[in-house]
Amino acid sequence: MSYKTIVAVLRSESDCEPVLNASISLCSQNDAHLIGIHAEPTMRVAYTAPMEIPDPTIYQQDEEEIQKRSSLVEKKFRDRCNAEGVSFEWRSVRSPTGDGAVSAVSSAHCADIVVLQQRNPDNTNDYADLESLVFESGRPVLFVPYTGHSGKPVKSVLVAWNATRESTRAVFDALPLLMAAEKVEIFIVDPKDTLEQSASMAGAEIAATLSRHGINVTVNSQSSGGVPAASIIENRMSDTQADLLVMGAYSHSRIKEFLFGGVTHTLLDSMTNLTLMSR
The missing domain is CATH 3.40.50.620 (HUPs)
Structure with a gap:
């Protein structure tokens, strides 16, 4: 028995290294395929106040920020997988909340294991619903501590x-x-x-x-x-x-x-x- 399909949930640029360290280590040990997932919200800000005309400039700026964040995470994922020679694919998701853990549930249903980082208590913007992924995915979830992980094999x-x-x-x-x-x-x-x-x-x-x-x-x-x-x-x-x-x-x-x-x-x-x- 081995893990052949692994889902790595990359919630932000900062958690890419520890999550990929653990995920790629698993891939190397099991000759597995890695699916990277990053979610962004469909809307980050309230673009209008009641009875006002939407400001397209604000919308455009917000969308550019979303695309920039997503592109940075995707680049880190692709560069690391290519360097390690891992079989991989990338999935960018847009959802109302932008919660990467919740957005990964459907992909997790068809995976052997899911890897993501523990919430960082010092990051007030880290609101991911990790519990929902545990409850709804039906798959084992491997949590990587926010303090980091070297990727060394588990002994x-x-x-x-x-x-x-x-x-x-x-x-x-x-x-x-x-x-x-x-x-x-x-x-x-x-x-x-x-x-x-x-x-x-x-x-x-x-x-x-x-x-x-x-x-x-x-x-x-x-x-x-x-x-x-x-x-x-x-x-x-x-x-x-x-x-x-x-x-x-x-x-x-x-x-x-x-x-x-x-x-x-x-x-x-x-x-x-x-x-x-x-x-």
Whole structure:
């Protein structure tokens, strides 16, 4: 199994390098085809006030700015793909909001994996609805931290496992990355006794399944002691020096996580490593 069609969402000129580093690395490892997507709004400014005649000069200036931004992103994408010898295509999208994440959903439906950058909290103009891409695409989404990514191959992976549909989906969506890694850890926070198995055996069955794929996998668990699960996972990522976190997204209600906090919502904001999410 490998990724053969990869969608790279390039929201701005500034995120081109980290997103392309990760995307082209995946392409090289999987001999994959890369689709670059950039979205711009159909209208950036209110061209008229009530009862006034539209000013064509303002419209023209706005359109020129949009075309300039789009052309710069496209050039970065094409130049990098040509330099790396990657099979690629470019898609420029216009939408009412110009949200690249939302605009990429239809392309993502026919892809193996989507790559885009985490929101930058210091950029007040970064309003992309990343959650909608996770919810609506039906595909795994590989988030690149806004702090950057070198493009180095993933060697160590931490799988946040809670035996839900979402975490199961994430594990099998990540198989090409897990199979290429040198080591994989199944990590469980607050394992519980169930009708099927005891807490002490949590993660054992999924580890056995992965080992049949030739994956070097171990299992570890930790009691939270009241510490948020997201913090436990982040600390474990740091302790193991993992390159990639694999996790199911929004095992709880999206609204509940937004209002009260949750692992997905927290890690979308605070991730420092590549993070693959599926739902």
